[in-house]
Amino acid sequence: MAANCAIVRVEGLARNYTVGPQVVHALVGVSIEIARGDFVAVMGPSGSGKSTFMNLLGCLDSPSGGQYDLDGEDVSRMSRDKLAATRNRKVGFVFQQFNLLPRMSALANVELPLAYARVPRRERHRRAARALDAVGLSDRAHHQPSQLSGGQQQRVAIARALVNDPMLLLADEPTGALDTRTGEEIMELFVALNRRGITVIVVTHELEVAQYARRILRFRDGELIADEEVEGRRLVHGANAAEAPS
Amino acid sequence: MTPLDAIMAALKALRLNMLRSILTALGIIIGVAAVIIMVAIGAGAEARVEMIIRSMGANLMIILPGSSNTAGVRQGRGSRPTISEDDAAAIRSEIPSVHSAAPSIRGQAQFIYGNLNWQTQIFGATRDYLDAREWPVARGRAFTDDEIRTGAKVVLLGKSVVDSLFGEIEPIGQTIRLDRVPFEVTGILQQKGQSPFGFDQDDTAIVPLVTARQRLLGGRWLSGRTVGSIHVKFRNPESMEAGERQLRELMRQRNRLRPNQEDNFQIRNLSQIVESRAETTRVMTILLASVASVSLLVGGIGIMNIMLVSVTERTREIGLRMAIGAESGDIRRQFLIEAVTLSLIGGLIGIGLGIGGSHLVADLAEWPVLIEIDSVLVAFGFAAVVGVFFGFYPAHKASRLDPIEALRYE
Numbered sequence: 001m002a003a004n005c006a007i008v009r010v011e012g013l014a015r016n017y018t019v020g021p022q023v024v025h026a027l028v029g030v031s032i033e034i035a036r037g038d039f040v041a042v043m044g045p046s047g048s049g050k051s052t053f054m055n056l057l058g059c060l061d062s063p064s065g066g067q068y069d070l071d072g073e074d075v076s077r078m079s080r081d082k083l084a085a086t087r088n089r090k091v092g093f094v095f096q097q098f099n100l101l102p103r104m105s106a107l108a109n110v111e112l113p114l115a116y117a118r119v120p121r122r123e124r125h126r127r128a129a130r131a132l133d134a135v136g137l138s139d140r141a142h143h144q145p146s147q148l149s150g151g152q153q154q155r156v157a158i159a160r161a162l163v164n165d166p167m168l169l170l171a172d173e174p175t176g177a178l179d180t181r182t183g184e185e186i187m188e189l190f191v192a193l194n195r196r197g198i199t200v201i202v203v204t205h206e207l208e209v210a211q212y213a214r215r216i217l218r219f220r221d222g223e224l225i226a227d228e229e230v231e232g233r234r235l236v237h238g239a240n241a242a243e244a245p246s
Numbered sequence: 247m248t249p250l251d252a253i254m255a256a257l258k259a260l261r262l263n264m265l266r267s268i269l270t271a272l273g274i275i276i277g278v279a280a281v282i283i284m285v286a287i288g289a290g291a292e293a294r295v296e297m298i299i300r301s302m303g304a305n306l307m308i309i310l311p312g313s314s315n316t317a318g319v320r321q322g323r324g325s326r327p328t329i330s331e332d333d334a335a336a337i338r339s340e341i342p343s344v345h346s347a348a349p350s351i352r353g354q355a356q357f358i359y360g361n362l363n364w365q366t367q368i369f370g371a372t373r374d375y376l377d378a379r380e381w382p383v384a385r386g387r388a389f390t391d392d393e394i395r396t397g398a399k400v401v402l403l404g405k406s407v408v409d410s411l412f413g414e415i416e417p418i419g420q421t422i423r424l425d426r427v428p429f430e431v432t433g434i435l436q437q438k439g440q441s442p443f444g445f446d447q448d449d450t451a452i453v454p455l456v457t458a459r460q461r462l463l464g465g466r467w468l469s470g471r472t473v474g475s476i477h478v479k480f481r482n483p484e485s486m487e488a489g490e491r492q493l494r495e496l497m498r499q500r501n502r503l504r505p506n507q508e509d510n511f512q513i514r515n516l517s518q519i520v521e522s523r524a525e526t527t528r529v530m531t532i533l534l535a536s537v538a539s540v541s542l543l544v545g546g547i548g549i550m551n552i553m554l555v556s557v558t559e560r561t562r563e564i565g566l567r568m569a570i571g572a573e574s575g576d577i578r579r580q581f582l583i584e585a586v587t588l589s590l591i592g593g594l595i596g597i598g599l600g601i602g603g604s605h606l607v608a609d610l611a612e613w614p615v616l617i618e619i620d621s622v623l624v625a626f627g628f629a630a631v632v633g634v635f636f637g638f639y640p641a642h643k644a645s646r647l648d649p650i651e652a653l654r655y656e
């Protein structure tokens with residue numbers, strides 16, 4: 001794919017849920033392009049369809065209607081297993097609840113996507129260690145999630161999202177479970193990663209968090225109602241030298 | 247996810263719930279142990295039967311006087327001698343499938359050597375007897391034709407008699423007294439062990455038939471050519487069925503029985519007795535096999551149950567694994583390997599328990615047991631099959647979960 005072509009292209013994207021006799025229109029006809037290397041914040045009231053949108057972008061879900069091209073590939077009609085492979089190779093997820101596997105070391109958690117990518121064991125160790133290093137946690141590699149603070153757990157989750165060199169990093173309220181200071185650190189990490197060329201899309205309720213992005217998408221009732229540039233983008237002070245894995 | 251990763255993940259998951267895993271595997275443990283113990287008992291019994299056949303002589307039938315169904319009622323078994331040396335000769339010459347027919351008589355005698363004495367049974371027999379019963383002379387020599395014809399005072403001793411009379415002394419060539427008559431010991435019979443009916447077959451001695459008749463047993467054996475039994479050895483097992491018919495026919499003819507008269511002799515087919523025992527063992531084995539399969543079935547259901555619980559408990563984990571790229575097959579394999587690992591661990595414990603249990607049965611019940619490597623492998627294989635079969639549904643269920651719903655699961 002040409003480097004300047006949009007990494008995400010959605011056209012009339014829709015997602016309906018049928019609950020009993022009722023049809024919920026979680027997303028109605030969303031069309032948008034997101035350029036490679038962009039940093040996008042997604043905002044909107046609760047129930048406006050942000051998570052639904054993110055799940056579709058992340059190939060966790062298939063749309064009820066419309067078209068979605070990820071990296072120039074039509075993913076809207078892919079089989080389950082093709083979607084899984086696409087998630088593995090192209091997308092990194094960061095969740096509000098971290099979703100680390102308990103009783104597994106940070107390193108083992110980070111290695112997991114590589115195991116599904118059938119990367120040999122030694123190589124896995126090497127790359128996972130490097131990803132942990134990139135989020136500043138090499139000294140916690142053998143800690144279990146329960147032995148880490150929330151911010152550290154989220155960093156491990158970010159390392160896991162990064163380890164297989166995704167082109168798209170999706171974070172659904174990554175700072176929602178963290179205090180303001182820790183949330184800022186996480187956002188600064190995203191900024192650093194974005195500078196290395198990864199496209200980042202973050203869902204958030206807080207404008208301060210959204211202001212780390214270049215662009216804000218606003219949703220309401222399943223519709224994309226605004227798409228605006230961020231003015232006065234937040235300065236990254238710490239910029240703690242996140243080394244994105246190459 | 248390589249199979250090794252999956253196995254390590256499975257072991258880890260099982261270790262986290264150690265007690266639960268072991269309780270779940272209990273059905274498999276018991277089932278596998280039962281398979282091994284039952285096969286060990288069956289094989290042990292069969293081996294013993296086999297050994298008994300060997301000790302009695304293979305392809306053997308015994309003709310005894312008296313009718314079988316009226317024995318002890320009208321006539322008393324053996325009370326009216328109806329078989330003779332001539333019958334033996336006729337059987338030998340007229341039935342081609344007969345290898346040898348050995349007439350013999352039996353009685354008690356007092357053995358005296360030095361100042362020791364010993365009371366036991368003796369047989370008056372020919373060389374054919376040793377052949378029919380597959381009872382070679384271990385040391386020394388058997389009787390010569392001359393000795394048999396003339397009724398020489400020679401004797402072959404069983405191992406137990408030798409042990410109790412001679413101790414360390416070399417018995418061959420020694421003279422011992424049987425009921426005060428001096429006999430020369432010409433040979434020692436090979437050790438045979440217990441008979442199928444539990445007595446010591448080595449506590450015996452054999453003298454030539456004529457000698458027994460004239461010098462030792464006397465009485466009703468003294469006159470004529472009647473004998474107590476004829477051992478008939480056939481050339482091969484296949485000829486025995488037809489051979490038994492021919493024997494009966496010949497004996498009826500020689501006794502001039504009319505068609506409506508019943509036999510005044512009986513034919514014992516040792517192979518049949520042994521066969522029926524083997525049949526009993528087989529029935530027993532089938533019975534135990536059903537117990538084992540029920541255990542394995544219950545064990546399998548236990549595994550299915552616990553795997554379903556595990557899938558539910560780990561729904562979020564499954565969702566996360568899917569989100570980071572696990573395909574349906576990866577998830578299915580993970581849970582399938584976990585189920586099989588669980589059942590194989592149960593299988594291993596069951597094998598240990600089965601082998602231990604077999605030895606316990608051998609020691610406590612004094613049953614012969616024989617642990618066969620085949621049964622161990624089969625039992626282990628069964629455990630694996632149970633794991634795959636009952637693990638499949640939960641694993642499949644896990645693999646079909648929707649990633650988003652699974653991730654959201656509380």
Ligand SMILES: Nc1ncnc2c1ncn2[C@@H]1O[C@H](COP(=O)(O)OP(=O)(O)OP(=O)(O)O)[C@@H](O)[C@H]1O
Pocket residue numbers: 017018019024025026044045046047048049050051052053
């Ligand atoms: N599995 C589902 N079944 C039925 N309806 C659903 C399902 N998932 C989401 N919805 C509905 O779709 C709409 C959008 O939900 P979504 O989770 O995308 O909202 P959101 O913008 O992420 O909200 P929040 O900010 O609270 O996370 C909601 O009305 C919700 O009830």
Ligand SMILES: [Mg+2]
Pocket residue numbers: 050051052172
């Ligand atoms: Mg949401």
